[in-house]
Amino acid sequence: MNPQIETRSEIRADIIKALAHPSRVLIAEALSDGERCVQDLTKLVGADISTVSKHLSIMKKSGWLEVEKRGLNQFYRLRCPCLLEFFRCVDLINLVRPKKTENQACC
Template identity: 55%
Template sequence: MPTTKKKLEDRAAVIKALGHPSRLLIAQSLMKGERCVCDLKDLVGVDMSTVSKHLTLMREAGVLNCEKRGLNIYYSLACDCLGDFLRCVDRLACGGKKTTCC
């Protein structure tokens, strides 16, 4: 698969959707189950409008699903592979911390 430009950008968008501390924290929380926006606002500790924008970005990338029930909107992960994903990330994360190399 020669990976078209579009495909590459879609993939990058998914990854980017997880590549921010607040969004990663949200994703990790959602591994334990669905949450509404105000739950996530308390978790992350920024303005709710900011959380909402993060969630929109993640949803548009394909990472999240959402469902409205009553006054709340419940967000959940679109895929259960995030655990494996993060295991790979942790193997890389600052395991080296090689600031100099060449």
């Protein structure tokens, strides 16, 4: 198929995928509290700064984040407060999620 044309489910999956990593969730959580520069987020995540920079660029490209340069720093922030609603939904799912013990029972 034409790779230029994304279906709705592909678009949605791309945007969702941009949050589907523990470090990116952590970054999103931190930014829901206000903008942060790359160094600060790197301390938070505990990975190499180049790794964090790549996570940020994925999140920016997908539309979750925007960035503003001031002085030597790049300040990243959330583009939409709906993220909190998004996490609320995820946490609801976690409540009904089958527990590991249920799945691992015997066998």
